Amino acid sequence: MYGNLIDALPAVLSLGNILAVVVGVIAGICVGALPGLSATMAISVLIPFTFGMDPLVALGMMAGIYNGAMYGGSIPAVLLRIPGTPAAVATSFDGYPMAQQGRGGYALQVAVVSSALGGIASALVLMLLAPPLAKVTLLFGPTEIFWVAVFGMSAIVFLLGGDIIKGLISAAFGVFVSLIGVDTITGYERYTFGHLELLDGINIVVLLVGLYALPPAIGLLEEVRDFDTKNTGRLNTTSIWKAIPGMLKYWKTWLRSSVIGVFVGILPGAGGSMAAFLSYNEARRASKNPDDWGKGEPEGVAASETSNNADTAAALIPALTLGIPGTAVAAVMLGGLLIHGLQPGPMLFRDNPEIVFGFMWQFLFAAILLIFLGGALATNSFAQVLRLPRPLLGAIIIALVFIGVYSINNRMFDVYLMLGFGLIGYFMDKLKFPLPPVVLGLILGGFAEQNLRLALRIGGGDWSILASSPTAKVLIAMVLLVIVSPLVSRRLRARKASKVAG
């Protein structure tokens, strides 16, 4: 198998194929950076054109777009507090405060280096460990996936923010949104009010753009006063090559977040946002100064960006070996493979090694190229966008968001829905309701509900199925650990404090 890996290399290194990856990365950074446009959309647009293309050219562009977009999403997340992609939400927690403190340039450099490292780690795992990791995926049935969702929820309680009640209301709203649509198990329609468009539930991009992109864009429109455009266009950055040595202290975070990203990637149906949230939280728990997080801690940007890129190639492991598209992007990529007669499955690696392994190399190159293209070129040119008058910038973003949301399913209904969420998001913002719990409620709530019910159905209604497999038992132990350990450490700290006082 590793021989195949080497055999596939020469074809990948041909000029046309390298160029495809370069073009893909640049295009990916652009669509990622534009709120409302996503990698899924860019690859869908590409699909019809790939017919006439050589498979490696088409796949190279896709790999480039996927990697580029995962980083590109962090650019508006840092500069404007508008995550360009769902997976960049956690990046804005610390990235935007850094930008407000005038360290936006450094935040973007941390983001691009972390993205590249996460992508490289992920590509290496895909190249070297895909078949054995596919066996790990098989261990996760509905029961186990349910526990992963519970683990995610219990680990991420901190996102509720300062006001627990408001945080819980936000989370409950997210769970409510996850209920909308046909219940896939019984077929009942929930809160669809007879609209066909609601039968499949609410696309996360529609919700996210409404909540996260519209309110800040409206905020930009509100800033009519003239301001100093001379200085904001510069991010006060040193060259990226000089900045890298200073970042080496994040190596632990890079490593931890890569592992988390890869793990979430091989789980069926989880996705990059969950990877980013989980690794942000783990990095914060491991940090010596957790109270500074959310106020401009570069390590927070590193954690989230490493893992959302570490999710990309890893998500292709279940996609290529089992045909499970873990994310919307992976689903479209599978279509790209199918068009060239490449059926996902174990045979893919045997029948078409030169293409499959070539594709993996391209993922690796795309991740490496991120440093050059993202770090050196794109970051500075996107910073120029900030020199635009704010109301104009706001108007452009709103127009982009309309196009992006319309193009998901080619219908206006989603645009209206997005506007509704925008209104909700605007008032949530003004009333200081935290937004991240809504996203988590939507992702994890739906995930937990569906898998719990599938598991119970498989077990014929017997709850003991939830603890029946070794994998499930390990996950339960992890959940308990996450819930109990803060309580214990708080008790210990309190005792120590009282001893000192006494």
Next chain:
Amino acid sequence: MLKRTLATILLSALSATAFADYPDKPITVVVGYSPGGGTDVLARVVGKYLEKALGDDASVVVKNQPGAGGQIGFTSVAEAKPDGYTLGTFNLPAALALTFDRHAAYDADSFDYIANVVHDPNTIVVSRNSPYHSLDELIEAAKAKPGSLSVALASLGGNDHFSALLMEAAAGVDFNLIPFEGASMARTTLMGGHVAVGTMALSQTVGFEDDLRVLAVLDDQRSSYAPDVPTAKEQGYDVEMGSYRGFVAPKGLPDALESRLEAAFRHLADNPDLRRELAAQGNSLDIVVGEDYRRLAEAQSDIAGDLWKHQPWK
């Protein structure tokens, strides 16, 4: 009177010349699923060959209108102008089955049936490590513990589901039906040993021969993809179910256009390149044109209607 006749002659002459030019603008094929899905890829591949078969620089454009299990796309085809410039992919039995379980703005009579292209029979399949080696062993186990043998389905109310329901009726057993989101999720849970049986389409098992054991093909004859696997009929259970993917037009297509399109599809039936390209995706070419296709659709609709009456799926 004379005026009217003249007008009619003039009109028909005009329209005849209009048809002669057909197609003088791109033909849109509405796909009710997302880009990159099985039906989408099929539409794009067949579209490519259809362009050649129609000649005259014909161009075929795919338009994705995903949602509600394809219903949004099917509805939009049914309501389009029957001018030959809007066609749609049509999935049987799903497209007509859903008209039984929820409100739909179309029925079997809302379309002109051009041609079916692909037929993909369902199977009864277990994991390689499963104790069951034949359909009889499986049925026996199901009889021993009614309602406990778990069967993974790709979705609720699709051909996977109907296969399981028909099998239940034919063998007089009760399965524990588990609808997943998508065929690949169902397959993965089956491979991981979390469920006992699957009813997925044969194309879904292609490439997974090392991990799965197909016990029966639910068709009237063995498939060229799995010539060693007996049909259910051979094993004493009269069950046939599968999915059909084809192309329809809105009702009221002018006859001239309909026969032009049907001829183009007939032309595809013996195209070795198309056959090979579809085979690479695990699909077998099965062109059924015009009136025969309509009868096929009506038969599928009747099967679904019958099931809905006796074993409602939701």
